[in-house]
Amino acid sequence: MAQPIFAFRDVSVRFGATPILDKVGFDVAPEEFLCLVGPSGCGKTTLLRVAAGLIRPQEGRAEFEGRTVAEPTPELAIVFQDYSRALLPWRTVAGNVELALEARGAPRAGRAAEVKRLLGIIGLADHAQKFPLQLSGGMQQRVQIARALAQRPRILLMDEPFGSLDAMTRQALQDEIARLCKSERQTVVFVTHDLEEAIYLGDRVVALKANPGRVVEIVEIALPRPRDQLTTREHPRFLEYRHRLFGHLAKKEAE
């Protein structure tokens, strides 16, 4: 594997006396689409928040290009699951995207053009002047993705971004994000509880187990790209990965 751009080094997090994550460690390669999958309560969201610098682990650290992530930095953009709460309802779609440009101090003159470009990429060109709450859930999540991309992040952190969308919208956004991130050579860490989504999107899938959260298996996904909602999901290897990883997720329920 190439020199990692990002790494978790024995990350342990406790909330009070409850251990959430126990010595989680793995690398993320440049341009990799890495999926983190695990049952609810396995600490995958907590791990992503450690990656974003929003919480500090009691032990271990998250490293971006060899430096410890101590606080949020524009190089790491996070997309939250609850888009309706993560967007500023008083700013228009364009205003929400521009927020990230203001935050990284982009020159005022180029902002409008950059916002327009991003909204074009994400399919929101016609909705620039609407307010977020006037849009559907899928479109709101697109706004949040556009805002994250406006940060020009080196790594895009996504926390179950499609978890509360309907199935059709979810599939459409999966394909768009996969295509976009590959064409822009964007490194992604993508958290989901949906095993099939993880396999469908990922170059690698990291499976976590709960109580406390820890890595149980890391699987390379050798499926051809571009992937396809029908053929990829029917690919023999897709089913093989699914069988192999399914046990880690299912066991939790049995415990």
Added chain:
Amino acid sequence: MTLRRLLLGLVFPVALLAAWEVSVRTGLLSEDVFSRISRIVPALLEGLADGTILARTYETLAAALFGWAIAAAIGIPLGLVLGLVRPLERLTLVTIEALRPVPSAALIPIVLLIFGFSLELDATVAAFACLWPVLIVTTGAVRGIEPRLLEVGRALGYGALARIWHFALPAALPGIAVGLRVAFGIAIVVAVTVEIAANPRGLGYAMITAQQSLRAEVMYAHLFWIGLVGWLINVAMIRAERHWLRWYWAARGAA
């Protein structure tokens, strides 16, 4: 539809005024105490025509506005801080709850010693009365802010002060606007009260002089005028809210 609603809304007041007129004319009510509409309306028109009512209105409104602005200038920042910093709120709770029930009129003797008979007397007492609704509503509105929004601010790399300005304040604004509107009503009421009780200026003093010179119709003319002005200001403030907080109303319309 709106015209019909307006007409329906007018039925009761018109009936009441007619009953008033008839009661006085038939001797059921004393004209010395109650005057009658057919005298009050000309008195009001006369007062408006010769400019005296407008001059008194200006005195009262200027004082109310001044006091209200002071209350906003103190209440909004203080409310923001108390809403964001929980320990500080607990620290000041007893003080606030002890000061709040003090009747604003009880301040008149003290403030009279400081400022004498002046605009400042009205304004200071009004400011004291307005401060509490502004402070309490602002604190509550800030505490009700979606925590995710503030986290988005952190993730984008905004510092603490920038998060207050770009995130907390706009998010709390719909709540603060209601507090400000309620407070302005209180400011007018308190200013007039101070004028009736002590301060020889404005609409309240005009009312009390009319009463003392046994000109009941002039007294009622002022009373109606105060009601009309208060109603107009309330309508104007609701209009302003709907305009400046379009995003809030747009979202509610869509929901």
